[in-house]
Amino acid sequence: MIINLNSDTVTVPTADMLTCMMQAKVGDDVLGDDPTVALLQDKVATLFGMESALFCPSGTMTNQIAIKTHTQPLDEMICDHTSHVYQYETAGFAFHSGISVALIEGEYGKITAEQIADKIRPEFDWHPQSTLVVLENTCNKGGGSFYTLDEIEPIRQLCLSKQLKLHLDGARIFNALVETGESPLAVGKYFDSISLCLSKGLGAPIGSLLMGDEKFIKQARRYRKVMGGGMRQSGYLAAAGIYALDHHVERLKIDNDRAKQIGQLLSQCRYVESVNPVQTNIIIFHLQSGLMADEMIERLKTHGILASALGPQTIRFVFHLDISEAMMHKLKSTMVEIAKQY
Numbered sequence: 073m074i075i076n077l078n079s080d081t082v083t084v085p086t087a088d089m090l091t092c093m094m095q096a097k098v099g100d101d102v103l104g105d106d107p108t109v110a111l112l113q114d115k116v117a118t119l120f121g122m123e124s125a126l127f128c129p130s131g132t133m134t135n136q137i138a139i140k141t142h143t144q145p146l147d148e149m150i151c152d153h154t155s156h157v158y159q160y161e162t163a164g165f166a167f168h169s170g171i172s173v174a175l176i177e178g179e180y181g182k183i184t185a186e187q188i189a190d191k192i193r194p195e196f197d198w199h200p201q202s203t204l205v206v207l208e209n210t211c212n213k214g215g216g217s218f219y220t221l222d223e224i225e226p227i228r229q230l231c232l233s234k235q236l237k238l239h240l241d242g243a244r245i246f247n248a249l250v251e252t253g254e255s256p257l258a259v260g261k262y263f264d265s266i267s268l269c270l271s272k273g274l275g276a277p278i279g280s281l282l283m284g285d286e287k288f289i290k291q292a293r294r295y296r297k298v299m300g301g302g303m304r305q306s307g308y309l310a311a312a313g314i315y316a317l318d319h320h321v322e323r324l325k326i327d328n329d330r331a332k333q334i335g336q337l338l339s340q341c342r343y344v345e346s347v348n349p350v351q352t353n354i355i356i357f358h359l360q361s362g363l364m365a366d367e368m369i370e371r372l373k374t375h376g377i378l379a380s381a382l383g384p385q386t387i388r389f390v391f392h393l394d395i396s397e398a399m400m401h402k403l404k405s406t407m408v409e410i411a412k413q414y
Contacts, residue, residue, distance in 0.1 A: 075399045076378045080244075080272040080327070080353060080392035085312055089275070092315040098307035101127070102297070108307030112314050116268060116281045119317070120260030124289035126282045127310055128301050131156075131243045134267035134282040136164040137295045139204065141288055142237040142264065145170030148200035150191045152178040154213035156241055157206050168299070172200045180348060181214025183207070185226040192234055205231055208241040210248050213382065216331070216354030218248035221258055228262045238262065243269035243280070247352040250325045264288070273324050273353060274316035275393045278309050320393065327353040327391040330400060334389060337404060341411040343368070345385070355389040356382060360414075375406045 076082045085093065099105035109127050117125040128134045135157050139149060149165060151158055153175040157165060165171050174191040176183045193199040205227065210218045231238045240263045249256065260266065265284040270276035282292055296302060303309075328351075335350035338357050348356040359368060365381035372379055382388050 073399065073402060074376050074378065075395065075403055077389040077391070077395075077403075078378050078380050080390045083271075083275045083392050083394045085277050086275065086393075088319070089312050089315045093308045093311045096307045096311035098305035100304050101306045102302040102304060106305065106307040106310070108314070109310040112310040113281065115314060115317065117283055119256045120266055120268075120283055121257045122260050122266065122283040123285040124283070126289050126292050126296060127303075127306065127313075128280050128282060128296055129278060129303065130271075131241070131267055131269040131280040132161045132164065133296065133299060133301050134280045135161060135206075135239075135241055136168050137282055137292045137299065137301075138239045138265045138267060138284075139165050139171070139206070140169045140295050141284075141292050142204045142239060143169050143171050144201075144203070146200055147171045147203040148174055148193060149204040149206055150174045150176065150183075150188055150202060150236075151206040152176050152181050152183050152208065152211070152214075154178075154181045154211065155206060155208050156212055156243065157208075159213065171203075174202070178214075180217040181208060181211025182217055182219060182223070183227075184223075185230045188227060189230055189234075192236070202234070202236060204237045204239060206239045206241060208243070210244040210352050210354070212243075212354065213356075215348035215350065215356040216244070216247065216328075216352035217349065218251065218351060220252055221254055221262070224259075224262050237264045239264060240266045242266050244272055244352065246321050247273050247324050247328060250322065251328060251352060270313040270316055273327060273392055274313075274320045276309070276312040276316045279306075279313050281313075323393065324353070327393065327395070330395065331355050331389070331391045333400075334391075334403060334407070337407055341407060341414075343411060343414045353391045355391075357387055357389075359385040359387070361385075371410065372406070375402075377403060377406060
């Protein structure tokens with residue numbers, strides 16, 4: 073039994089999802105002729121109260137298209153220093169858009185309106201122009217932490233007053249919404265654009281969507297093409313996304329709850345120094361002095377448990393729909409057994 077906690081991107085389509093994909097009606101989406109892609113885009117845009125949406129191969133692409141569409145060369149975006157757009161997208165903001173970045177040290181990946189205000193540049197010729205704020209919900213390197221609407225509200229008001237665009241990297245937004253009980257429609261009204269990933273907790277094999285108003289998405293579609301993201305009969309993939317939205321959203325609470333269970337267990341293990349607050353499906357924990365993450369990961373692997381290191385003494389677990397009750401039982405017993413060796 074292999075228990076893959078490396079990421080929630082490792083899921084494979086369920087049998088019912090595969091059936092849905094095989095039955096999809098398709099066309100050439102570069103020509104705008106794929107009916108299933110159109111259905112998915114309309115579905116997501118309506119869900120979040122946005123005018124339009126664009127289906128892309130990855131969340132990195134949707135984020136980078138959003139940055140490109142919102143900015144001009146010599147502009148600057150503001151984000152947390154652990155943000156996916158800064159840490160894991162190969163400095164695409166510089167490569168694609170020719171902009172700089174102002175980094176904030178938030179709390180578990182979350183930043184505040186006051187911190188953002190401190191980073192807004194005066195309009196001098198020798199400064200980049202502050203143009204865009206990017207939030208991540210949930211925050212990957214923050215251990216799955218999330219913003220509530222009450223926390224987003226002052227950030228939105230600041231952006232409006234300072235003429236800044238506000239983009240949400242909402243790769244795992246539904247993991248947050250099943251915790252807060254807030255609606256996608258309520259989230260959508262705060263942002264100029266939103267990126268939503270289908271291939272993480274929702275369990276689709278490929279795909280992310282970018283949402284915004286019609287003018288924004290029209291330009292985004294051109295950038296998708298020049299970045300190589302125009303796909304042909306992509307309705308087969310879109311069908312998986314539709315199935316995921318219809319059947320896999322509410323069950324994300326299971327993943328979140330399982331992460332909390334294991335987080336509580338880890339906090340009692342002698343080889344663990346501390347565990348970041350577990351709010352959704354991600355656990356980040358830190359090992360005691362003298363213990364190294366790569367050695368612990370190798371030990372876990374001998375028990376069939378796969379995990380990833382976020383630092384020399386930091387390990388991440390991510391829970392998803394391919395983790396069964398039997399796997400949970402084995403994971404718990406393994407954590408306890410390892411603890412006995414320290």
